[in-house]
Amino acid sequence: MRTSRVTLLSVTSLALALTACGGTTKSDVKDDNAAAVSAGTADPNAATRRGLTVGFLPKQVNNPYFTTAGKGGEKALGELGSTYREVGPSSATDTSGQVSYVNTLTQQRVNAIAVSAQDPGALCTALKQAMTNGIKVVTYDSDTSPGCRNAFVSQAGAEDLGRTEVRLLAGQIGYKGKIAILSAAQTATNQNTWIGYMKDELKDPRYKDVQLVETVYGNDDAQQSFQQTQGLLREHPDLKGIISPTTVGIKAAAQYLSGSRYRGKVRLTGLGTPDDLRRYVKNGTVDAFELWDPAKLGDLAARTAVALASGQITGKEGETFKAGGTTYTIGEDGVISLGKPTVFDAKNIDHFHF
Incomplete structure (x- = not known):
């Protein structure tokens, strides 16, 4: 360098x-296995569970980007009657730290984890253990291997x-x-x-x-x-x-x-x-x-976690669910796309604040 x-x-x-x-997007991480899904069949008409705890694990806490995404997730969970809990490393390269936080959230028996993975493979063992314990796992911004989570909320293709x-x-x-x-x-x-x-x-x-x-x-x-x-x-x-x-x-x-x-x-x-x-x-x-709008990304990650924990979706391709008034369809390998990126220039930049 x-x-x-x-x-x-x-x-x-x-x-x-x-x-x-530093996020991942749809098609970034491929795996020979299908996306990990919970046992049973999705019930799109199941009631939305309240009183859940969703742990958000960004790549780095006190990072303005992830703070904005976290606020979006926290607001969504509040509207859904559930609790937001954020943990995470202070360094954007602390992969081992992320593993320890996944283990901590598993021990705390949260209902779901939303994680922006620093490394596509390093978190797999810990995330699989969380899923074995009945915890739903959503990746957002940066994915891991499809077999190591239930769904990935992609910021854009x-x-x-x-x-x-x-x-x-x-x-x-x-x-x-x-x-x-x-x-x-x-x-x-x-x-x-x-x-x-x-x-x-x-x-x-x-x-x-x-x-x-x-x-x-x-x-x-x-x-x-x-x-x-x-x-x-x-x-x-x-x-x-x-x-x-x-x-x-x-x-x-x-x-x-x-x-x-x-x-x-x-x-x-x-x-x-x-x-x-x-x-x-x-x-x-x-x-x-x-x-993309990181607040909307955090919002969708939170709503996806609650939908999984409520049994409305399992992460299988073709399943649909409503989140914040929008209907989303789960794609290949459990990917849920937020939408196309927004282009900012002198004409529109003052309309956005994040």
């Missing part, structure tokens, strides 16, 4: 930056995210020039899946004059992402655009570009939150980017 100096002011500012959603980010950037640079990708961790399943679709999209003849020159990794760390952006421009001074499919990376890249001679010359898109990127849209650093 490149290293370079940054000013004390930059380091201090970036230390406060948002850590990434992996293919939609990968391809649309290329389309956004290509349009901004006039379908011509060198581009790079600033990703999160090199092992992140979701990032690698999205990047795979980006590369496949770039094979289309309309991108014949667009060249992907490098993919770098900021490890969902604001300072490292800032430095990687700086390094990309040093290595490729004629770079025309950057895609950063992580909220940490795109914010750090925007901060670097905004204060450099590259502002307005190197285009930037990816996955970010409106509150993080509003100033950079307004000062011309970012034209457009995309994401």
Whole structure:
């Protein structure tokens, strides 16, 4: 990884930056087994159980993205007459910590667990043990293997995210020039899946004059992402655009570009939150980017957990249930899709606050 100096002011500012959603999406994680489902048959007319306890386990507590998702889940559970309980590690890379929290929630006999998995396989044993104890398991934002949970609430389709980010950037640079990708961790399943679709999209003849020159990794760390952006421009001074499919990376890249001679010359898109990127849209650093509403993601994860615990669904493909006035159909491998990502730009960004 490149290293370079940054000013004390930059380091201090970036230390406060948002850590990434770093989520997985539909089709990110595949398994030879069908999605894990509970014994018995779903009863869509079963009464919604009240007095349940649903444990939310984000990748990282005190992360604004997951705080927003958690508030969505907490509000939904309150409306359903159940209790929200959040636990989780303070570091976005503490996989072993997530395992210990799953074990703790299992020992506490919660009715359901909603978890954003840091690693697609590391949590499987602990989650299977929870399911053996009758606890329903929902993954949201970042999936594990289908056999290790009952359902996955996907924020958007992996293919939609990968391809649309290329389309956004290509349009901004006039379908011509060198581009790079600033990703999160090199092992992140979701990032690698999205990047795979980006590369496949770039094979289309309309991108014949667009060249992907490098993919770098900021490890969902604001300072490292800032430095990687700086390094990309040093290595490729004629770079025309950057895609950063992580909220940490795109914010750090925007901060670097905004204060450099590259502002307005190197285009930037990816996955970010409106509150993080509003100033950079307004000062011309970012034209457009995309994401989903994390509060709605948390809401759907909570409602899915209650539907599972109530026996209204089991996680099988084709089952339907209502959540917040919307009817959702469970897809292949127990995937429930929140919907397509929203594109934010100068015209609509002030309509969103998260």
